[in-house]
Amino acid sequence: MKKISTFFYTIGQGIRNLTRNKWYTLASIATIAACLFLFGLFYIVVMNFQNMVHAAEEGVSVTVFFKEGTTEEQILAVQSMVEQRSEVRQVDYISADQAWEDFRNDYLGEYADGFTENPLVDSANLQIYLSDVAMQPNLVTYLESISEVRDVNRSEVTATTLSGVNRLVAYISVAIIVVLFAVSIFLISNTVTIGISVRQEEITIMKYIGATDYFVRAPFVIECILIGLIGSSIPLIVIYFVYGRLTEFIGSKFTILSNLLRFLPISVIFEKLVPASLIIGVGIGFIGSFVTVRRHLRV
Amino acid sequence: MFAQKRRARNKIPPDEIITMEHVSKAYTKNIPALNDVTLHIRRGEFVFIVGDSGSGKSTLIKLLLRELVPTEGRITVMGYDLNRISHGKIPKFRRNLGIVFQDFRLLPDRNVYENVAFAQRIVQTPGRDIRKNVPAVLATVGLAGKYKNKIRHLSGGEQQRVALARALVNKPAILLADEPTGNLDPGITREIMHLLEKINENGTTVLVVTHDKEMVNTMRKRVITLRRGVVVEDEEEGVYRDEED
Structure with a gap:
């Protein structure tokens, strides 16, 4: 008390x-x-x-193009493999049709009417966004080792800066x-x-x-x-x-x-x-x- | 009960309240402030400790308060062995002592009542007892009507009465007064000394440290004279003799 x-x-x-x-x-x-x-x-x-x-950093992406003749199933298989990696935040699949659609809308507008076929038929690609841009070189090395991959586009300077x-x-x-x-x-x-x-x-x-x-x-x-x-x-x-x-x-x-x-x-x-x-x-x-x-x- | 046991353990006579045996205190090597002092003070005594500046009076008070530890010798107060007492037990020991200083040492931001009640709160007295005890002790020192006053609005004599009330409210067995009238005029000095005498008559052992020759010689109590740290005289109903006398 x-x-x-x-x-x-x-x-x-x-x-x-x-x-x-x-x-x-x-x-x-x-x-x-x-x-x-x-x-x-x-x-x-x-x-x-x-x-x-x-x-x-989130806007920095790596674009992967595939060899001629690669099927959509093969590309999607690569996508699911890439998604498993720790440095990868998001992977978007852009089909050839989607790529042509985007390009037409962004750059050609009404001039695109002259095209009857998709000129970007081999342009189906994967847009890969990283969780840490510092890991970009590692990822690129990995991507280049995949047999279906034709080309890997990346911006080295942006990532490093x-x-x-x-x-x-x-x-x-x-x-x-x-x-x-x-x-x-x-x-x-x-x-x-x-x-x-x-x-x-x-x-x-x-x-x-x-x-x-x-x-x-x-x-x-x-x-x-x-x-x-x-x-x-x-x-x-x-x-x-x-x-x-x-x-x-x-x-x-x-x-x-x-x-x-x-x-x-x-x-x-x-x-x-x-x-x-x-x-x-x-x-x-x-x-x-x-x-x-x-x-x-x-x- | 506990005090009796402590006294028995320390082999102190039952009526002895303060014992100093061959006590020396040196602040620096070879210059003792107190030198081989032996004192026996009985319960209920009124004692003056006199001496000029530098005679060792303040050191003696600090030793009795257990603010200092002796370099040599042994001090027992109310059965407490002050050489061995632990830091945690010092507060309990000090609650047996009432202390009055020359500069009053009151809390200036609090009023008269709060300054006295403060001492009761420290010993955890219940609130209803504080409300009863504080007005009673203020009446004893003649300050019943000024309990609401701020300390800075009081005269020197009134401040010393508040200090006395604070020292007495916990009913201490010993009252230590260090130059209690040093800052007061002769009329007020007489009043304070009269109060101390009254307190002593009620059973409290009173130790007054002073160099006020006239006051000591008027009171005719036991006088212990210190000179350069040594007890040179100790007489009942004594007088204050300085070096020239």
Whole structure:
């Protein structure tokens, strides 16, 4: 019973401490919010950029043409074999008729009326889309080894460039996120340390009166957890409301780039950003206060 | 019950509440702040510990609070062996002591009531008892009407009364007062000393560390004189003699 009332008392004190030290509370929340806002902003940019590169990769395909006399059944057998491969995302079969139809629609229009027969009779092909463009050379080698295959069309430069860009973005983003993460941890823990150090006197008085370590520490820890929670929630709320409008605005201003500017929905961004921000804010509040108060408990 | 067992285990006479045996404390090598101090204080005594600055008074208080550990010798307070007490048991030990400081050491962002109630919450006193005990102890120190006041709105004398109320509310067996009147004028000093005497008459052992010669000589209590870390005098109904006397 006593322990329950002490538990609620320490929670109450933790909450009350927020208003007792208004300026410290505001400064800490502002620091955490600013750090995590920057962190979130960069995370969004990186995620969207990677998404756009990935979208470009998805459009890269390998086209396989078959030797004269290859039947549709043989082509479909090759299709099902190719579909089994891990680097392959999708395989579309384009029949000779379909190929002529597409070509006519795309390039000839009314001039196609002069053709009475399908000039692309040997153009039945397989359009192969990769899950990872970096694997294109492996796939091409495999395709060329199939006896029915006449020719394999691929864009080596596009695949190499895209996979290179993707790798570069991944390295840079990991490096910047790590730096921002470290800076956030440093700034937030410093704020917590300063806030607790100025109240060393209060801790000393508590210890002289006979307070246990738990009794001294708990209100500070609760206070810092709350500061971390509020500080990390603010940028998330701001991002939640601003992101949709900003992407809409960019989309409307740069319609010419609409195929390239494919923004991720906020729900996908938040899948990792929310837990990461809360862990940084609340986690540092908890660990920072726990460690800092311990330094002052040896009275 | 437990205190009796502890005392028996440590071979302390039943009426002895503080025992210091050949205690020395050195902060740096070869310069002891306290040097071979032996003291026996009985339950219910009123004792002045006097001496000039640097005589070792503050070190003595810190040792009794178990803020410091002696370099040599043995300290027992209420049967607790302070040389061996674990960190986890120090809070329980300190709850037997009431402490008053020269600079009051109150929580300035809380009012009078909250400062006193704070000491009760630390020892996990139920809320209904706190609501009964705090007004009672504030009445004892003459602050019944000021329980809502913020600390910074009180005079020095009133702040020291709040500190006294906080020290007394848990009914400690020992009251340690470190220069309790150092920041107060003579009129207020007399009032505070009168309060300490009243507290002592109710059975609390009172130890007052001071260098206020006039106050010590007026009260005529046991006086232990420290000089350069050594006990040079210990007399019942004594007076404060400095080096020139």
